[in-house]
Amino acid sequence: MYVYQSIAQSLADHDFDTMFGLMGDANLFMVDHFVRAGDATFVPVAFEGSAVLMALAYGRVAGKVGIATVTHGPALTNCVTALTEGARGHVPMVLLAGDTAVSNPHNLQNIDQRETVKITGAGFEQMRSPETASYDVAHAIYRAQVEKRPIVLNMPIDFMWQEVEHTRHVFPAFTAPAYVPEGDDLDEAVGMIASARRPIILAGIGAKDAVEQIKKLADRLQAPLATTLKAKGMFNDHPYNIDIFGTLSTPAAYDAIAKADCVIAFGTSLHNFTTDKGALMKGKRVVQINDTVTEVAKNYHPDAALVADAGLTADNIV
Numbered sequence: 041m042y043v044y045q046s047i048a049q050s051l052a053d054h055d056f057d058t059m060f061g062l063m064g065d066a067n068l069f070m071v072d073h074f075v076r077a078g079d080a081t082f083v084p085v086a087f088e089g090s091a092v093l094m095a096l097a098y099g100r101v102a103g104k105v106g107i108a109t110v111t112h113g114p115a116l117t118n119c120v121t122a123l124t125e126g127a128r129g130h131v132p133m134v135l136l137a138g139d140t141a142v143s144n145p146h147n148l149q150n151i152d153q154r155e156t157v158k159i160t161g162a163g164f165e166q167m168r169s170p171e172t173a174s175y176d177v178a179h180a181i182y183r184a185q186v187e188k189r190p191i192v193l194n195m196p197i198d199f200m201w202q203e204v205e206h207t208r209h210v211f212p213a214f215t216a217p218a219y220v221p222e223g224d225d226l227d228e229a230v231g232m233i234a235s236a237r238r239p240i241i242l243a244g245i246g247a248k249d250a251v252e253q254i255k256k257l258a259d260r261l262q263a264p265l266a267t268t269l270k271a272k273g274m275f276n277d278h279p280y281n282i283d284i285f286g287t288l289s290t291p292a293a294y295d296a297i298a299k300a301d302c303v304i305a306f307g308t309s310l311h312n313f314t315t316d317k318g319a320l321m322k323g324k325r326v327v328q329i330n331d332t333v334t335e336v337a338k339n340y341h342p343d344a345a346l347v348a349d350a351g352l353t354a355d356n357i358v
Contacts, residue, residue, distance in 0.1 A: 062087070
């Protein structure tokens with residue numbers, strides 16, 4: 041088959057059936073084959089950055105890697121802001137970006153795409169040859185999962201019509217949730233929670249897969265449930281729900297937060313808007329649970345921290 045068909049087949053090998061993007065000369069045959077041969081869905085956009093944002097949101101809600109595609113040059117530069125958002129939010133997605141043929145350096149769309157991607161914080165994966173196309177697609181998907189950020193796969197336009205023998209590559213990503221180890225950190229966190237008189241639970245988008253476990257903890261503690269802005273609506277069906285925690289809190293919620301003596305924060309980096317520049321944390325013990333070590337104490341230093349899966353930790357605390 042041709043390389044553009046091998047790329048589309050590689051996505052099908054991973055059971056992807058939805059792609060967001062804007063077609064151009066470097067990706068249109070790949071998109072066409074993805075839809076026709078894979079009975080898949082292509083969601084077109086009017087602006088390339090929108091494709092990346094759609095893929096980020098789709099992937100986050102669906103719990104899988106979002107897939108987007110654009111052509112080369114200005115199409116990729118239009119994605120810079122969206123890729124930066126994805127990198128800052130640690131959202132796994134893959135952007136299949138066409139690239140100008142190496143043999144055509146005077147093409148008006150020719151830019152240094154590696155350097156363009158670098159400034160966003162996203163990862164860059166170069167398609168090395170027509171023969172490695174399926175491997176490179178699979179490796180980009182793997183990297184997105186384990187690095188928890190967007191990965192841009194650079195696809196030279198002159199590869200697309202090269203004939204290759206497709207090889208199926210699917211690399212397992214070892215991203216199973218980590219249990220909370222027994223030890224001083226856990227004992228200290230549980231001690232703070234158990235001794236609190238007015239605990240409150242805060243959940244960010246990083247805890248989206250732990251809703252039921254966090255609800256059980258709230259029931260056990262009889263604690264109000266609040267969310268960050270990105271996680272708004274997570275606890276809408278629970279009687280203890282007070283909605284957004286932070287500068288966008290309702291007056292009643294802000295009052296309840298102010299009276300709390302312990303904040304148990306799952307899957308949030310506790311930035312200034314959530315903490316109201318630290319004002320909502322004054323006079324409280326703060327326990328932070330996050331599965332990404334760089335997010336712990338990134339914006340606010342807690343009294344206790346556990347680098348672990350939100351759902352497993354909530355169960356462990358109960």
